[in-house]
Amino acid sequence: MRRYGSAVLLLLVGGAVLRISLFSELYLRYVQAALRPYLVISGALLILLGVVAVVRGMWRTPDHEEHEEHDEEEDEEEEGHSHSHSHGPRIAWLLTLPALALLLFPPPALGSYSASREEAQRAAQGVGTFPALPAGKVLDISVAQYSSRAIYDTAHSLKGRTLRMTGFVTHGDNGTWYVTRLLVTCCAADATTSKVEIRGDEADGAPQTDTWVTVTGTWIPKGKLGTDGAWPPVLHAADVKQVKQPADPYEKR
Amino acid sequence: MQNERTVADGLRLAVRAMVYAVLGGAALIAIATVVSVLGPMLAIDLYTPPVAAWWTVFTAVAVQGVPFLLLGTVVSAAIGAFVPERVFTKLLPRNQALAVPIAGAAGVVLPGCECASVPVASSLMRRGVAPAAALAFLLSAPAINPVVLVATSIAFPGQPKMVLGRLIASLATAVVMGWLWARFGKEEWLRLPKRTRTTASSPAGMKAFVAGLQHDFLHAGGFLVLGAAAAATFNIAVPRSILDIFTGSSWLSLLLLALLAVVLCVCSEADAFVAASLSGFSPAAKLAFMVVGPMVDLKLIALQAGTFGRSFAFRFSSTTWLVAVTSSTLVGWWLL
Numbered sequence: 001m002r003r004y005g006s007a008v009l010l011l012l013v014g015g016a017v018l019r020i021s022l023f024s025e026l027y028l029r030y031v032q033a034a035l036r037p038y039l040v041i042s043g044a045l046l047i048l049l050g051v052v053a054v055v056r057g058m059w060r061t062p063d064h065e066e067h068e069e070h071d072e073e074e075d076e077e078e079e080g081h082s083h084s085h086s087h088g089p090r091i092a093w094l095l096t097l098p099a100l101a102l103l104l105f106p107p108p109a110l111g112s113y114s115a116s117r118e119e120a121q122r123a124a125q126g127v128g129t130f131p132a133l134p135a136g137k138v139l140d141i142s143v144a145q146y147s148s149r150a151i152y153d154t155a156h157s158l159k160g161r162t163l164r165m166t167g168f169v170t171h172g173d174n175g176t177w178y179v180t181r182l183l184v185t186c187c188a189a190d191a192t193t194s195k196v197e198i199r200g201d202e203a204d205g206a207p208q209t210d211t212w213v214t215v216t217g218t219w220i221p222k223g224k225l226g227t228d229g230a231w232p233p234v235l236h237a238a239d240v241k242q243v244k245q246p247a248d249p250y251e252k253r
Numbered sequence: 254m255q256n257e258r259t260v261a262d263g264l265r266l267a268v269r270a271m272v273y274a275v276l277g278g279a280a281l282i283a284i285a286t287v288v289s290v291l292g293p294m295l296a297i298d299l300y301t302p303p304v305a306a307w308w309t310v311f312t313a314v315a316v317q318g319v320p321f322l323l324l325g326t327v328v329s330a331a332i333g334a335f336v337p338e339r340v341f342t343k344l345l346p347r348n349q350a351l352a353v354p355i356a357g358a359a360g361v362v363l364p365g366c367e368c369a370s371v372p373v374a375s376s377l378m379r380r381g382v383a384p385a386a387a388l389a390f391l392l393s394a395p396a397i398n399p400v401v402l403v404a405t406s407i408a409f410p411g412q413p414k415m416v417l418g419r420l421i422a423s424l425a426t427a428v429v430m431g432w433l434w435a436r437f438g439k440e441e442w443l444r445l446p447k448r449t450r451t452t453a454s455s456p457a458g459m460k461a462f463v464a465g466l467q468h469d470f471l472h473a474g475g476f477l478v479l480g481a482a483a484a485a486t487f488n489i490a491v492p493r494s495i496l497d498i499f500t501g502s503s504w505l506s507l508l509l510l511a512l513l514a515v516v517l518c519v520c521s522e523a524d525a526f527v528a529a530s531l532s533g534f535s536p537a538a539k540l541a542f543m544v545v546g547p548m549v550d551l552k553l554i555a556l557q558a559g560t561f562g563r564s565f566a567f568r569f570s571s572t573t574w575l576v577a578v579t580s581s582t583l584v585g586w587w588l589l
Binding site: 006009010013017020027029030031035038039041042045046049052053058059090091092093094095097098101102104106107108109110111112113114185186187188189190192 | 266269270289302303305310311312313314315316319323463467468471472474475476478479484517518519526559
């Protein structure tokens with residue numbers, strides 16, 4: 001194991017990184033989309049390093065006279081390694097935890113549990129005007145974008161528009177329910193929450209928590225702009241449709 | 254004769270490779286079968302929402318760290334293998350008091366987050382750079398590089414003073430820490446990984462590069478995983494709603510955000526967005542969050558403990574935390 005240990009680790013980590021970035025879109029559960037090329041490059045580089053380590057391990061054999069001198073040199077180096085940082089190679093075995101998790105049971109995207117643990121963020125920082133929304137009959141909008149405009153936009157750009165947004169379901173008190181979405185900037189550790197309360201006849205049979213839905217509807221103004229009264233924003237739903245979890249479960253900034 | 258031997262060797266190698274592939278493959282299949290049978294049974298009992306969220310955050314921090322860690326180890330292995338020592342002795346002034354600010358400002362050139370800077374700083378020290386200067390670089394690189402500054406300006410639109418404040422406070426912290434080390438630091442606190450090959454003053458070439466890369470990545474990677482586990486635990490265990498209790502007092506809130514930066518371990522390229530979303534806190538408190546984050550956090554303490562030794566990591570991190578809080582308080586009071 002000593003000869004092939006680092007090779008195994010490098011191949012495992014490289015394989016896990018490639019599995020989530022190159023062979024699937026699972027990486028979107030953990031990090032933001034722009035990181036993909038770097039993940040693919042890293043995975044390929046790690047596999048390459050692992051292969052080099054395997055080849056080296058195979059050439060380094062005691063019955064190989066031609067390379068004996070070279071072997072001794074290598075072993076000496078190896079000794080030096082284990083002396084100077086005795087727990088260096090051992091701590092590296094921790095890498096098998098995330099690598100095997102990603103290879104065998106990729107952890108799920110964050111959902112209602114994480115969303116319930118913190119107050120949803122009010123994305124914008126103060127009242128003011130926003131850039132104009134694109135024209136069109138039905139406008140796809142992110143939950144975060146809807147929240148900021150509903151609470152902070154003095155120009156009321158949402159007024160009279162038919163809006164469509166996708167998120168997972170969370171429940172509040174007294175039968176209220178929300179379309180919720182997490183927003184990730186770099187990795188899932190920095191996720192923040194935004195949510196929109198859903199009202200209307202269509203909203204009566206509230207779906208189960210963590211179901212993904214696409215809701216189409218119109219804005220209901222509520223409270224004074226920029227105050228707690230305007231929070232959380234409300235959407236009058238004309239249509240609620242269950243959908244599959246999108247490839248990218250988080251919203252981008 | 255010679256030819257025969259190489260042919261025989263090649264054959265032996267091929268046979269050996271095949272045996273390994275078959276044995277390894279069989280072992281892998283066996284493990285996969287057992288795990289896939291037992292896994293779901295265990296999963297039903299243990300996979301509660303908090304546990305699932307812990308695994309997600311844990312793998313997310315590790316996955317996010319891998320490219321940056323690899324960048325850091327590639328640079329550090331390249332320095333170790335290809336750059337002769339005299340380059341650094343020429344570039345940096347002999348006088349440590351002067352070398353520290355120059356090394357701190359040089360942090361601008363490494364466009365990565367904090368995972369990348371630890372291995373680079375360690376290889377700089379092995380290459381004969383004064384520890385004080387290398388440490389200033391270690392602290393400033395993840396905080397003041399262009400990627401991070403641009404992210405900060407996007408997170409705080411219309412507030413260029415926030416970017417300037419971050420640059421000044423981070424650089425000041427890094428330089429002060431370098432000077433403090435030059436004045437009070439003790440060699441014996443610092444356990445530098447010595448290598449028989451790469452401590453030689455001449456560059457050791459491609460072979461040392463690959464060996465250094467493999468070793469450094471695995472070594473630092475292990476500590477990254479340790480840090481990711483700590484970060485995920487705090488992320489799940491500490492509800493962010495406790496923040497609301499402290500928004501009233503500006504002093505307490507500054508200290509609280511400085512502590513939060515340590516336990517949350519948000520990557521330095523993303524922390525500006527997290528800081529911006531912490532509504533209800535004073536600008537100085539948000540500045541403290543962004544100055545402390547890239548310099549002191551659990552993941553970084555684990556990485557430093559692995560690279561430079563435990564006694565160093567705790568002394569250095571706690572002092573850095575104090576200096577970073579002081580400098581962001583001063584800069585925040587003066588600028589924001």
